[in-house]
Each structure stands twice: as structure tokens, then as C-alpha cells.
Amino acid sequence: MSEEVAPHTHFQYADARHQAETALSGMWLFLASEVLFFGGLIVAWTFCRHWQPAGFDAGSRETVLWIGTVNLFLLISSSFVYSSGLAFMEAGNAKRLIQCCVATMAIGSLFLLLKFYEWHIDISEHLFPAGPFKINGADAGGARMFWSFYFVATALHAAHMIVGVGLVGWIALQARRGAFADGWLTPVEVIGLYWSFVDIVWIVLYPIIYLVGRE
Amino acid sequence: MSQIVLPQSQISYLSDGVSLxxxxxxTDHKRIAILYMISITAFFFLGGSAAALIRYNLIVPEGMIQxxxxxxxxxxxHGIIMVWFFLVPAVPVTIGNFVVPLMLGARxxxxxxxxxxxxxxFMAGGFCALxxxxxxxxxxxxxFYTPLSSNYAQGHVVVVVMGIFISGFSTIATGINFIITIHRLRAPGLTWYRLPVFIWSLYSTSIIFVLATPVLAITLLLLMFETLxxxxxxxxxxxxxxxxxQHLFWFYSHPAVYIMILPGLGVVSEIIPVFARKELFGYKFVVWASVSIAIIAFFVWGHHMFVSGQSLFASVLFSMLSYFVAVPSAIKVFNWLGTLHKGRIRFDAPMIYALGFIGLFTMGGITGLYLAALAADVHLHxxxxxxxHFHYIMVGGMVSAYFAALHYWWPKITGKMYPEMIARAAALLMFLGFNLTFxxxxxxxxxxxxxxxxxxxxxxxxxxxxxxxxxxxxxxxYLLPLFYLTYSIFRGARAPANPWGSLGLEWQTPSPPFTKNFVxxxxxxxxxxxxxKHETFDV
Structure with a gap:
């Protein structure tokens, strides 16, 4: 990869614009595959809820609504902060981009801390589906299944969040080294797409975890 | 895209660095193809030895293995290695990696x-599985049908499932790479309808990679959760x-079956016109047949579940949708025959493999119709x-296509010619041995x-x-090519840039190509x- 047509442009591309558009479309396609990844889970979840609605409702009532809701607001504001950073960088203000990245990482970490705290509450209330379980009686089977989906989905989402925080940190480091000084913003945009996607996944998970069946 | 003259020393990709x-x-796509080729060859012979032991066991009714x-x-x-670590990466990822940029005129x-x-x-997944x-x-x-796999099976189900999960992301990454490359890096003048059919078939395959594999991944994740x-x-x-x-598994695995045949259809569509010296008959029909096979693939998974107790309505619907697959498949076969008709056919080794493919693929495809028929499937399930049936498609079809591709592009990959007569003998032997086996x-x-x-x-x-x-x-x-192809790397005659008189872009650059493909x-x-238009090209 030594020989470059222009700074940042790899040899298989005609020019920087060609490369930037290609990188963006690559991220979009990756997100399409992510939609199918979470989509498969949500389809299975929905199917099982229709199969055992009472159990799922009983399980859903045990979720910690305030943490889920606070986390929803946290993630939506993090996407806003990150996008502002991109807008600042487009105007040539690298310092503001770095600040926005740090703020995004802070919000993301807060989300994760709250999520860990929520898991702690869930597990100490015996809501982990294996072993002794809080809910008994006729709804126990469906409730256990709800909590199985809950833990798989939230763990998967948290893994995406951890990757996202790392990537945003990488953008901050790049910005500090002056990598985006000449108007080459492709990584900032590509990582922004990913971050917003992880945000949107939570917007979809939020109602099916916390709201449906809560009455 | 404008023409760019590279200030690049013109050395072949094979001599551009020799260290491990x-x-x-x-990051050279050609070298990565070689890495894949070495890995899948090892997996192929490993999976093959398991098959050999299976056939050894079945020689006597009570079983040779106690x-x-x-x-x-x-x-x-045998199944896990052959499906995920040989067939899925064989033609699309290995051969595709080598030829896709070359066919597009990309660097x-x-x-x-x-x-x-x-x-x-891929290797990390492979080592988990191994x-x-x-x-x-x-x-x-x-x-991995549940509950056998999750709560009754003995052995390392979680580790092997983890291996398949990881290697799944390898194919998603390759699929994304191919689709974006085909969209973005075509040479000037290379319009969609001027693309080789192989590119179209890989494009269709990549759609399945990107959209079906994640569903398998989530299914396997749930399976691991249940097992653990x-x-x-x-x-x-x-x-x-x-x-x-079963629904989630086959939603991936039926399209995955077409991952294991679509690239083979592409290879044969490349080889037939070259060795018949005739334009591919019905080009547009062949390319859209590939795309429609990839799309229909997503709507037929229920035909694996006719005796599972799913509703009769679902079964009838899936049965009918499965019949639809036969239409584009038959279009391809008839178009190959149309290409051969009045062609000046040469029986070089790649062509023998390709002709064998047509016969075996047709047999496998037609018997697939018996299985798609509800009443017949209850008996045959x-x-x-x-x-x-599926070995005719996957081994008779796809493995033949892999060997066809390997021989056809071997001069381009290695810069050496393989020994022609022994290669023809191996191709015929494979056809005979395959039919006698299956x-x-x-x-x-x-x-x-x-x-x-x-x-x-x-x-x-x-x-x-x-x-x-x-x-x-x-x-x-199968062992013969291992020996004579390896031999040809060291002792084979030097290959010209275009030994078959083909018109594809990959043949317009030397054999082996430069590191950056085109000057x-x-x-x-x-x-x-x-x-x-190219009578003089005849060789």
C-alpha cells in the first residue's frame, strides 16, 4: 500500500472522491448485513411472543424501565453530539470534533455503565433464565424465553457499543494528529454511520423490551 | 475514471517479496487467493478422508467401523468441513479473489x-472447528438440529458452532468487498452488460453472503446460548x-446451497464460449438467471421441512416456489447447449470438466424436482x-467447476502450463468415479x-x-491434480499471457500478472x- 495517487487515496481508486464514496457504500452494505443480523433475532423474538404472549408480558413487566428510557435518551443525544462534531470538522474546526468525540465516548460509556448496573439488578433478582427463576407458575416458560432474548439482544448491542466507543476514540486520536486537516473526512463519516446504526438498534429494541406488554 | 499510467516497476505479483x-x-488480492487456495486444499483432503472412511464403513451391512x-x-x-470450509469459500472466495479485480480491469x-x-x-474459524x-x-x-445439538449431543458443539460463526463473518466481509468492487471499480467502458457472467454470478452469490449469513450467525448465537x-x-x-x-437455519442454509452452485454456473459460462469459440448464447438470460436464482433462494427454505409437521399450506407454497428454481437453472443449461451448437469445440481439460458439469448438474437439478414434490418427498426424505441429489449438485457440479476454474486460470495464477494429457485423463476419471459413487x-x-x-x-x-x-x-x-499441478509449478512450461485465446480482461495482462494487475x-x-469479431484470435 506504499504507492498513493494522492494523500489518503489508495492506488486502486481514480481520485479521493471515488474512494470516499466507495468507503461509504461499503459501510452501508455492512449495515444491511447487520440489519439482517439483528432482524433475525427480532423475528424470532416476535414469533415467540405471539406464541406465548402471557409469559412474555410477565417477563417484560420485570424490566427496569427507567434505565432503558434514560439509555434511550443518552444514545439519541450521543448521535446528535457526534454529528455536530462532523459538522464542525466540515467547517474546519478539528478541536470541536475532538471535544464532540470525547463527549460521545462519555455518553456511550455512561450507557454501558447503566447497562451493567441493570444486568446486575436483573441477575440479583433471579431474572437470568438459567437456574432458579423469579417468575413461577403458568407464565414461567414464556418469561424465561423473554429473558433469554433479552440477554442475547442486550449483550449483542453492548458489544456493538464497546466497538463503537473504541472507533470514536480512534477518530479523536486521528483528529488530534491532524489527519482531517485537508478536508478528508471519510473515516469520520463512516464511523458516524456505524454509531447511528447502533443507536437505531436501541430505538428498535427499547419498545420490544420495555414497553410491549407492560400495560 | 480516467486512464492512469502507473510509475510501477513491472514485476509479477509472485516475485514481489518472497518472505513469509x-x-x-x-493485501494483494492475488496473494490472498493463494492463501485461501492452500487452506481450502487442506480442508478438502481432510473432509475427503472423512468421506473415504464413511464409504469404507458402508462396504459391509453391519458396518466396518464398530x-x-x-x-x-x-x-x-465431513459435512461441516466440506460445506463451510471448502465449498462456500472454494470458487467464490478463492477463485473470485484472484480474478474479480482482473476481470474488472481494477488494480x-x-x-x-x-x-x-x-x-x-476464516482461519480462526477453521482452527476452532478443527x-x-x-x-x-x-x-x-x-x-445442528435442536434439541439434539443443544442438550443431548456429546462433544464440542459450542466450539465448532463458534468456528462457523466466525468464518461466517469472513464470508460477509468478502461479499461486501465483491459487491462494492463490482459497483465501483469497473474499467472505463465496462458496462453491466459487458461484464463476464462469472462476475454476475459472484455478485449474486455475494448478495446471499451479505443477507443470509447474518441470520445463520444469530441462529448459532441463540443455539450457543441454549447449549451453554x-x-x-x-x-x-x-x-x-x-x-x-429449522426455519432460521434453512433461511440461511438454503440460500447457502446456492452459494455452493451459483459460482460454478458462472465458471462454466466462462469456459464454454472460450472452448467452443462462440459467443455465449443468450447472455442477458444467463445473467438474469443467476440473479433470479439468488432471489428465489430466499423463498424456498421450507422444502427442507415437508415432514416436520409444518402446515400443509406452507408446504404447498414452498413446493411451488421450489419448482420455480428449475426455470432459471434450465435456462442456463439450454443456453450452454445453444453456445455449443455449431461451435468449434476443443476438449482441453477445463472444457472436459465444464461438459461433465453440465451433465451432472442437470441430473442433480432434475432429481431436485422429485424432492420438491410433496408426495414424492415423503417417501424420499x-x-x-x-x-x-445434493452431491450431484455440490460435488458433481461445484467441485467439478472448482477444478475447471483451477485448470482454466492455472496459467494465469502460476504463470505455468499444467500437463494437458494427464489433466484430461483426471477430468474423465473424476466424471466416471463420481457417477459410480453416487x-x-x-x-x-x-x-x-x-x-x-x-x-x-x-x-x-x-x-x-x-x-x-x-x-x-x-x-x-482428486489426488492426481494435487501432484501434477504442484509439479507444474516447478517444471511446467511457461504460460503465455493468453493460452486459451480468451477475450476476458484477465488475459490481457501477463501471466502471472503484475502486482497492480495492469500497467x-x-x-x-x-x-x-x-x-x-476475433477470428484471428484462434489458437
Missing amino acids: RSWLLT SAETYNRLFTM DLAFPRLNLASWYL YALFSGGVDTGWT FHVGVFDPKLGGDPLLF DTYFVIA FPQYILGYLGMPRRYHAYPPEFQVLNVLSSAGATILAAA VTPTVTEGPYAFS
């Missing part, structure tokens, strides 16, 4: 580092639904008829011999012995099979 590091950290347990582990190992794939990362993911298979094995069959914690998602005893697993299995299945049993009633012995005898011939035919980005003015 220069290979293991390469324990049914061992036999279960053998066919599971590399769109994301070279992602390409290298996907090889490492560890599990060698430290005791898995006895679930390659389909003994909670019910799929296990009915714990309150789960086993049919849900889970018998050797099914085994014979044709008796159609009859066995029709007579009612179930799959996955390590013993059988004595009246089935003659056909089983025939099949095992065929397997030894087939094994010899000047080529400009394309006509389709890839316009042989009528």
Missing part, C-alpha cells in the same frame, strides 16, 4: 485490508420451539436419494435406505459396494465473448 511476512501480511458413535462423528466432520478489490482480515477470520473435530468430534450432523446455559429457545423440553431453529445412491434411496445410519440390511450391499468402489476411483482422480487501466469496447 510478505505473504501473511499481503461404533455408530464414531460413524456419526465422521459424517458430521485490487475495494477494501484490500478487509480482504486480508477475512482470510484471518480443534473441536479432533478433540473428540461432534455427532450432530452439519445441520440450558435455557429453552429451541428445546421443546425447556419450553422452546425446535421448528423455529432423509434417504440416500437426497444424499445423491448413481447407486439414487437407487438405494429410492429403495428406502435412510441416510446417516452406520449399518443397513444385507440386500443393499451390492449397491453400497459399487458406491464405495466408485469412491476410490474418485479419490484417485494502463484498460478501456473496454465490447462484451467478453465477442468471438465472431
Whole structure:
């Protein structure tokens, strides 16, 4: 990869614009595959809820609504902060981009801390589906299944969040080294797409975890 | 895109660095293809040895291998390795990696580092699977049906499933790379309808990679969760639904079956026109047949579940949708025959493999219709008829296509010619050995011999012995190329840039190609099979 047509442009591309558009479309396609990844889970979840609605409702009532809701607001504001950073960088203000990245990482970490705290509450209330379980009686089977989906989905989402925080940190480091000084913003945009996607996944998970069946 | 003259020393990609590091950290698509080729060759012979032991066991009715347990582990190992670590990466990822940028007139794939990362993911997944298979094995069959796999199976189900999960992301990465490359890095003048059919078939395959594999990934994740914690998602005893697993699994795995044939259809569509010296008949029909096979693939998964107790309405619908697959498949076969008609056919080794492919693919495809028919499937389900059917497609079809591709592009890959006569002999031997192995299995299945049993009633012995005898011939035919192709790397004659007189872009650069493929980005003015305009090209 030594020989470059222009700074940042790899040899298989005609020019920087060609490369930037290609990188963006690559991220979009990756997100399409992510939609199918979470989509498969949500389809299975929905199917099982229709199969055992009472159990799922009983399980859903045990979720910690305030943490889920606070986390929803946290993630939506993090996407806003990150996008502002991109807008600042487009105007040539690298310092503001770095600040926005740090703020995004802070919000993301807060989300994760709250999520860990929520898991702690869930597990100490015996809501982990294996072993002794809080809910008994006729709804126990469906409730256990709800909590199985809950833990798989939230763990998967948290893994995406951890990757996202790392990537945003990488953008901050790049910005500090002056990598985006000449108007080459492709990584900032590509990582922004990913971050917003992880945000949107939570917007979809939020109602099916916390709201449906809560009455 | 403007033409760019590279100030690049014109050295072949093979001599651009010889250290191990220069290979293991390469981002050159051609070198990554070689890395894949070495890995899948190892997997192929490993999976093949398991098959050899299966056929050895079935020589006598009571089974040569004493324990049914061992036999279960053998066919599971055979299935897992052959499906995920040979067939899925063979033509699309290995051959595709080498030729896609060359066919497009590009200097590399769109994301070279992602390409290298996907090889490492593939190897990581492969080592997980190998560890599990060698430290005791898995006895679930390659389909991992629940609750057998999650709560009854012995062995390292979680590790092997983890391996498949990881290697799945390797194919997603390759799929993204191919689709974006085909969209973004075509040479000037290379319009969609001037693309080689192989590119179209890889494009269709990549759609399946990107959209079906993640569903398998999430299914396997749920399976691992159920296995590790003994909670019910799929296990009915714990309150789960086993049919849900089958639906999710086949939603991936039926399209995945077409991952294992679409690239083969593309290879044959490349080879037939070149060795018939004639333009591909009905180009647009062939390319749209590929795309429609990829799309229909997503709507037929229920035909694996006719006897599972799913609703009759669903079965009838899936049966009808499955019939639709036959239409684009038949379009392809008839178009190849139309291309051959009045062509000046040469019987070089790639062509012999390709012609063998047409016959075997047709047999496999037509018997697929029997299985898509509801009433017939109740009788044939889970018998050797099914085994014979999908081996005709995957081995007779795809493995033949892989060998066809390997021989056809071998001069381009290595810069050396393989020995032609022995290659032709191997191709014929493969065709004979294959038919002797698998044709008796159609009859066995029709007579009612179930799959996955390590013993059988004595009246089935003659056909089983025939099949095992065929397997030894087939094994010899697979070993031959290993020797003569390796030999040709060291002692073969130097290959010219275009030994077959083909018109594809990959033949317009030297053999082996430069590191950056083309000195000047080529400009394309006509389709890839316009042989009528190039009589002088004849060799």
C-alpha cells in the first residue's frame, strides 16, 4: 500500500472522491448485513411472543424501565453530539470534533455503565433464565424465553457499543494528529454511520423490551 | 475514471517479496487467493478422508467401523468441513479473489485490508472447528438440529458452532468487498452488460453472503446460548420451539446451497464460449438467471421441512416456489447447449470438466424436482436419494467447476502450463468415479435406505459396494491434480499471457500478472465473448 495517487487515496481508486464514496457504500452494505443480523433475532423474538404472549408480558413487566428510557435518551443525544462534531470538522474546526468525540465516548460509556448496573439488578433478582427463576407458575416458560432474548439482544448491542466507543476514540486520536486537516473526512463519516446504526438498534429494541406488554 | 499510467516497476505479483511476512501480511488480492487456495486444499483432503472412511464403513451391512458413535462423528466432520470450509469459500472466495479485480480491469478489490482480515477470520474459524473435530468430534450432523445439538449431543458443539460463526463473518466481509468492487471499480467502458457472467454470478452469490449469513450467525448465537446455559429457545423440553431453529437455519442454509452452485454456473459460462469459440448464447438470460436464482433462494427454505409437521399450506407454497428454481437453472443449461451448437469445440481439460458439469448438474437439478414434490418427498426424505441429489449438485457440479476454474486460470495464477494429457485423463476419471459413487445412491434411496445410519440390511450391499468402489476411483482422480499441478509449478512450461485465446480482461495482462494487475487501466469496447469479431484470435 506504499504507492498513493494522492494523500489518503489508495492506488486502486481514480481520485479521493471515488474512494470516499466507495468507503461509504461499503459501510452501508455492512449495515444491511447487520440489519439482517439483528432482524433475525427480532423475528424470532416476535414469533415467540405471539406464541406465548402471557409469559412474555410477565417477563417484560420485570424490566427496569427507567434505565432503558434514560439509555434511550443518552444514545439519541450521543448521535446528535457526534454529528455536530462532523459538522464542525466540515467547517474546519478539528478541536470541536475532538471535544464532540470525547463527549460521545462519555455518553456511550455512561450507557454501558447503566447497562451493567441493570444486568446486575436483573441477575440479583433471579431474572437470568438459567437456574432458579423469579417468575413461577403458568407464565414461567414464556418469561424465561423473554429473558433469554433479552440477554442475547442486550449483550449483542453492548458489544456493538464497546466497538463503537473504541472507533470514536480512534477518530479523536486521528483528529488530534491532524489527519482531517485537508478536508478528508471519510473515516469520520463512516464511523458516524456505524454509531447511528447502533443507536437505531436501541430505538428498535427499547419498545420490544420495555414497553410491549407492560400495560 | 480516467486512464492512469502507473510509475510501477513491472514485476509479477509472485516475485514481489518472497518472505513469509510478505505473504501473511499481503493485501494483494492475488496473494490472498493463494492463501485461501492452500487452506481450502487442506480442508478438502481432510473432509475427503472423512468421506473415504464413511464409504469404507458402508462396504459391509453391519458396518466396518464398530461404533455408530464414531460413524456419526465422521459424517458430521465431513459435512461441516466440506460445506463451510471448502465449498462456500472454494470458487467464490478463492477463485473470485484472484480474478474479480482482473476481470474488472481494477488494480485490487475495494477494501484490500478487509480482504486480508477475512482470510484471518476464516482461519480462526477453521482452527476452532478443527480443534473441536479432533478433540473428540461432534455427532450432530452439519445441520445442528435442536434439541439434539443443544442438550443431548456429546462433544464440542459450542466450539465448532463458534468456528462457523466466525468464518461466517469472513464470508460477509468478502461479499461486501465483491459487491462494492463490482459497483465501483469497473474499467472505463465496462458496462453491466459487458461484464463476464462469472462476475454476475459472484455478485449474486455475494448478495446471499451479505443477507443470509447474518441470520445463520444469530441462529448459532441463540443455539450457543441454549447449549451453554440450558435455557429453552429451541428445546421443546425447556419450553422452546425446535421448528423455529429449522426455519432460521434453512433461511440461511438454503440460500447457502446456492452459494455452493451459483459460482460454478458462472465458471462454466466462462469456459464454454472460450472452448467452443462462440459467443455465449443468450447472455442477458444467463445473467438474469443467476440473479433470479439468488432471489428465489430466499423463498424456498421450507422444502427442507415437508415432514416436520409444518402446515400443509406452507408446504404447498414452498413446493411451488421450489419448482420455480428449475426455470432459471434450465435456462442456463439450454443456453450452454445453444453456445455449443455449431461451435468449434476443443476438449482441453477445463472444457472436459465444464461438459461433465453440465451433465451432472442437470441430473442433480432434475432429481431436485422429485424432492420438491410433496408426495414424492415423503417417501424420499432423509434417504440416500437426497444424499445423491445434493452431491450431484455440490460435488458433481461445484467441485467439478472448482477444478475447471483451477485448470482454466492455472496459467494465469502460476504463470505455468499444467500437463494437458494427464489433466484430461483426471477430468474423465473424476466424471466416471463420481457417477459410480453416487448413481447407486439414487437407487438405494429410492429403495428406502435412510441416510446417516452406520449399518443397513444385507440386500443393499451390492449397491453400497459399487458406491464405495466408485469412491476410490474418485479419490484417485482428486489426488492426481494435487501432484501434477504442484509439479507444474516447478517444471511446467511457461504460460503465455493468453493460452486459451480468451477475450476476458484477465488475459490481457501477463501471466502471472503484475502486482497492480495492469500497467494502463484498460478501456473496454465490447462484451467478453465477442468471438465472431476475433477470428484471428484462434489458437
